[in-house]
Amino acid sequence: MNDVTAHVVILGAGHAGGTAAALLRQYGHEGPITLVGEEPIAPYQRPPLSKAWLKGEADADSLALKPVEFYAENNIDFRSGVRAVSIDRGKKTVALSNGEAVSYDILIIATGARPIVLPIEGKDLAGVLFLRTAEDAEKLKAALGPGKRLAVVGGGYIGLEAAASARALGAEAVVIEREPRLLARVACEALSTFFKDYHEKHGVTFELGAEVTGFKGEGGHVTGVALADGRVIACDAALVGVGARPNDEIASEAGLECARGVVVNLEARTSDPAIFAIGDVAHRPMPIYGRMFRMESVPNALEQAKQAASAITGRPAPAGETPWQWSDQYDIKLQIAGYPFDVDSLVLRGDPKSAKFAVFHLKGDQVQAVEAINSPPEFMMGRQLIGNRKPVSREKLADTTVSMKEVAL
Structure with missing residues (x-):
């Protein structure tokens, strides 16, 4: 594609959309960029909302992906408090909730996902x-x-x-x-x-x-x-907190291919070559597992933002990444790499009573996923093993006297 003057419109100012806007400038895109966000504040990190924000250890400024001045300084037209309501692919325009229409040369859909609302009595009560x-x-x-x-x-x-x-x-x-x-x-x-x-x-x-x-x-x-x-x-x-649904209606109504999310390729490009989809809304290829999947994680949002920005600016595609995510609870750090697709056995390494252990999910002698509690070496080497598809010895994997480096060899 590599049209440095193209007008790129990004729908959604979450982690994926905000990162894509910044990367386009970093990668040398000179054309106008319009970033449309439903929330009144600039793009910010979401994972700390359930932790640091609730405990009063973080706020909108400390969690911002970039200082709010960044957008104006980099000629990014950031429009807050407004959302896209429809896409006209023929005219290459997006209708916004405030009645405006924005024309685009390239469109990035980064509309994320929304929590599932239980269809039960009292769901609309305050609290x-x-x-x-x-x-x-x-x-x-x-x-x-x-x-x-x-x-x-x-x-x-x-x-x-x-x-x-x-x-x-x-x-x-x-x-x-x-x-x-x-x-x-x-x-x-x-x-x-x-x-x-x-x-x-x-x-x-x-x-x-x-x-x-x-x-x-x-x-x-x-x-x-x-x-x-x-x-x-x-x-x-x-x-x-019973899960989330992708905000893919706007894409589906515009005739883009969707399947529990907007279907994209490894460039994050949709069935329309001028439109990309990234982050929680995208149903993407996972080459490691030979399947398609929709992921909800910050690393995935960042990876797909890189894929789209690289394709738009004509840079080489970024190297594929092993998916990962994390959760912090009390003094426990859980790090997860991969997904347990087609797993036929589990290997426990370490002792759960010590609050320091890892569970490896195997398909034959290949690691498909690892869940590591307070165990960074197991997470890091496990992630590497998932990515390079090297066979491992179950005996060595279970034996904590054998280092993870040795297991990976």
């Missing part, structure tokens, strides 16, 4: 909260503190991080999960057990195998979470 934006985090922070009780619906990473933050602020926390164990869709049983035990030591209580049927309230504010067995779990606020 039924989500955690996706800085505004969401502010509402949740205001609901926490000594004497308050937070009910977390969904035992995934966001919910567990919020429960840990609630305890740090002196609030009670109860986690309600439909499955018989925590993290059922995203982690192995050893990890589920470890986190449940660790949270219980910090005073979090759990309702597992519990189906939520509604929210109860008084005066328009939530007071409890109703369960299928007839019980009501009392609370001052309820955080719903």
